Amino acid sequence: MKAIKLVNKTKIFLNPQPPYNFNANFHKPSHFPSSDNRWEENQYWITMLWKGRMLGLKFENKGRVDKPKIQLTVYSKKKLGEKYFLGILPEIRWRFNFDQDISSFCGKYKNDEFLKEAIKKWEGMKPIAAHSLYGTLIIYFVLQNAAVRRSVQMLENLFNKFGKKVEFDGKALSIFWEPKDMAKASEANLRELKVGYRAKFFKRLSEQFTNKEIDEFALRKKNKEEVEKEILNIFGVGPASAEYLLFEDMYFLDALKTVPPWEQKIMSKLLFDQKLVSTQKIVNFFKKRYGGYEKLAFHYIWENLFWKRKKVHIGWLEKEIRL
């Protein structure tokens, strides 16, 4: 596939709400890699489809956790009008969670036995959506019932068939497709991409977005219970995907009701030094100790572990990660 060159640049400085941890927010080491984005220390690139135009975003860290400053460069094929450019900024602030204030969490738990190390290293880490709701749901679907390698393969197959490649700042990255492009495809076409039973999910999801049955922006204004109810109505979204979505993409810091099996094993070891503790006990631990921030606390412990894994070999952990 030939890459489309995005040569026009528009730059701006942005100031997220402190504390904001650039590297811990633009890179989540527990997530599987996707060819639509790339992280390097203090730099991040991602593609974005916005109002019919393909964009390349580059973020550069020019500040500190307590005084965050980010230089954003938006790459496009043609020069961007001022109105269009100003219009994407609120969306970018949302997708990278610039405005949520978690200072009280970091302050309150900086000496907590289970969190102090993570807060010391990653203060200002927050949930980050990074993608549109549509893109996020596609990613959650490939995550279901699959080990990492297969999830990666499914997503790349989808990018190759429905997406495009764009090139900017020396990087060639995939870019998501419009829902209508996928809605047109047949279920058999989708199945060729080795996505299995998910083919039906992709098709129905794309149709729902094309028909504007799902309104991401209206959803963001609703409370947790309303959001949960609505997303559970989406074909292909069940309790597991819904819970990830509530935290990672809708930023409800207390969205913790269940723990998937592999996370259960890892948390059992980390918190209780036992082989397997009931999910209920794990959930209760977080609720009691970090009420209101139970999922954020989980996130700090979780990502801290995966940051460590990048540097040192953790034998017991490797066994629990299905690559």
Add this chain to the structure above:
DNA sequence: CATCAGGGCCCTG
């Protein structure tokens, strides 16, 4: 070689 359980979800009874 076969069987099975996954980083679930839908549908049926």
Add this chain to the structure above:
DNA sequence: CAGGGCCCTGAT
């Protein structure tokens, strides 16, 4: 509310 079926893959 329990349980079968579903795509694929790697483990046994």
